[in-house]
Amino acid sequence: MESLCGGKMKGYENKEVPQKIITKLRGLQRRSKSYSITKLVCCPRKTYYKFTGVKELTSDDTQLIFVRGRGHHGALEVFDSREIELKKQSKNGKHTIYADIDMRDQRIIEIFTTTLSSNKVPEGDAETAAKVFSSKYKQLQAYDYFADELEGDLLVFFLFGDYSRFDDVFGRKVYVGIRPKLRCFTYNFERSDLEKVWDKMNVNLEEIEYGKATGQPPLMCGEEWECKSCGFAYTCLGDEPVTDPVEELK
Numbered sequence: 001m002e003s004l005c006g007g008k009m010k011g012y013e014n015k016e017v018p019q020k021i022i023t024k025l026r027g028l029q030r031r032s033k034s035y036s037i038t039k040l041v042c043c044p045r046k047t048y049y050k051f052t053g054v055k056e057l058t059s060d061d062t063q064l065i066f067v068r069g070r071g072h073h074g075a076l077e078v079f080d081s082r083e084i085e086l087k088k089q090s091k092n093g094k095h096t097i098y099a100d101i102d103m104r105d106q107r108i109i110e111i112f113t114t115t116l117s118s119n120k121v122p123e124g125d126a127e128t129a130a131k132v133f134s135s136k137y138k139q140l141q142a143y144d145y146f147a148d149e150l151e152g153d154l155l156v157f158f159l160f161g162d163y164s165r166f167d168d169v170f171g172r173k174v175y176v177g178i179r180p181k182l183r184c185f186t187y188n189f190e191r192s193d194l195e196k197v198w199d200k201m202n203v204n205l206e207e208i209e210y211g212k213a214t215g216q217p218p219l220m221c222g223e224e225w226e227c228k229s230c231g232f233a234y235t236c237l238g239d240e241p242v243t244d245p246v247e248e249l250k
Contacts, residue, residue: 043222
């Protein structure tokens with residue numbers, strides 16, 4: 001193969017370097033043995049497995065998706081107040097729970113990057129956004145509880161917008177490519193709603209601690225969608241989920 005400079009090109013695709021990077025990415029864990037809001041609003045079995053050293057099986061693609069999300073978080077954290085750490089003692093007083101808030105402007109802001117079409121959430125429909133991005137909605141509620149506030153922003157970066165590639169320009173279709181969209185949904189919470197999330201987190205914590213003491217995974221599990229990409233599904237399959245006794249969160 002001739003190079004642009006006229007000489008013989010010597011090169012090859014090096015697959016070893018990306019694999020080394022992905023392997024190192026798998027080993028990156030923040031506060032691997034500490035409780036955080038994200039670990040307590042998700043499936044309690046998942047956190048139990050993480051805490052007890054069960055191997056998490058994730059594909060290389062999944063690792064790169066995580067990287068993409070973290071990268072966009074960093075790019076969107078433009079306000080001076082960002083990467084804010086709060087902490088609170090659990091109800092039983094035995095554990096510290098950490099909150100890692102993305103950033104703050106007038107309100108606490110939780111950032112989420114998604115490849116979903118923005119059409120999944122109709123314009124102006126904050127209620128649907130809360131359902132589609134339920135885990136992020138719960139995180140935002142928990143952050144407000146920790147900060148003793150009642151308002152919050154869920155900032156969603158739709159990487160591919162509504163997936164349309166054409167736009168109407170003077171009555172004709174013009175190719176414009178896939179364009180991202182950044183949308184914000186502002187919520188005003190009732191104190192009782194935030195307390196329900198706090199109660200749920202503490203129930204999950206107690207379930208996880210009981211599991212650590214007995215060697216048995218929590219009986220309760222998360223929502224069905226969490227199972228689809230869970231790296232612990234291989235060891236959790238076959239278990240019948242138990243209905244959460246805590247009142248279902250809105």
